[in-house]
Amino acid sequence: MPKVCPYIIIFDAPTTMxxxxxxxxxxxTFGSGGRALGRLIADKLGIGFYDKQLLVKxxxxxxxxxxxxxxxxxxxxxxxxxxxxxxxxxxxxxxxxDSAAASDGIYKAQCDFIHELADSEPCVIVGRSADYILxxxxxxxxxxxxxxxxxxxxxxxxxxxxxSLEEAAALAEKTNKLRANFYNFYTDxxxxxxxxxxxTLDSSKLPLDELADMVIDYVRRRLR
Numbered sequence: 001m002p003k004v005c006p007y008i009i010i011f012d013a014p015t016t017m018x019x020x021x022x023x024x025x026x027x028x029t030f031g032s033g034g035r036a037l038g039r040l041i042a043d044k045l046g047i048g049f050y051d052k053q054l055l056v057k058x059x060x061x062x063x064x065x066x067x068x069x070x071x072x073x074x075x076x077x078x079x080x081x082x083x084x085x086x087x088x089x090x091x092x093x094x095x096x097x098d099s100a101a102a103s104d105g106i107y108k109a110q111c112d113f114i115h116e117l118a119d120s121e122p123c124v125i126v127g128r129s130a131d132y133i134l135x136x137x138x139x140x141x142x143x144x145x146x147x148x149x150x151x152x153x154x155x156x157x158x159x160x161x162x163x164s165l166e167e168a169a170a171l172a173e174k175t176n177k178l179r180a181n182f183y184n185f186y187t188d189x190x191x192x193x194x195x196x197x198x199x200t201l202d203s204s205k206l207p208l209d210e211l212a213d214m215v216i217d218y219v220r221r222r223l224r
Contacts, residue, residue, distance in 0.1 A: 030152065147202055
């Protein structure tokens with residue numbers, strides 16, 4: 001009688017199902033690759049990715065010229081020649097002037113569209129204080145991506161946004177201040193502080209593809 005060789009069949013564990021609707025928000029320092037990471041995560045999960053598209057929708061809703069929105073993207077309103085950091089989580093009041101009122105309208109339009117997205121589809125949203133806007137919504141995971149200034153400067157040069165590392169580092173510092181002012185103005189949290197997010201990542205430690213897999217694994221475990 002012939003011998004039967006024993007064998008083992010190994011089945012992969014079933015992929016954890018994600019909710020029908022969920023949002024991954026990504027805050028990022030300039031040059032850290034946060035936007036690219038967000039795109040990778042969205043592509044791997046097969047869900048929507050929103051960054052500049054938010055500006056287009058906000059322009060349509062608020063009746064502003066798209067070029068105007070791009071110039072003021074993720075910037076707190078300028079008042080009396082300087083920026084007043086509210087850090088109160090409220091919209092600026094009309095008495096702050098026309099500039100603040102215009103910024104308020106733009107921000108409100110983006111808030112409305114972000115809520116529409118959260119109610120309609122799973123997606124990744126980059127920037128625009130989306131983590132705070134969706135603070136009361138279920139199934140939201142908030143990520144912040146950062147990297148050492150030298151790594152950010154190198155990435156900026158590689159994207160052909162600056163010619164030298166020194167110029168890139170200066171641009172990163174300026175942009176990060178603008179983003180921090182915007183976030184701190186419209187929320188009651190602090191931009192870049194670990195306690196403001198569910199997960200923070202140093203993008204210089206691993207390739208973005210591996211970081212995307214880590215985030216997806218975290219999201220699956222969080223939302224299962």
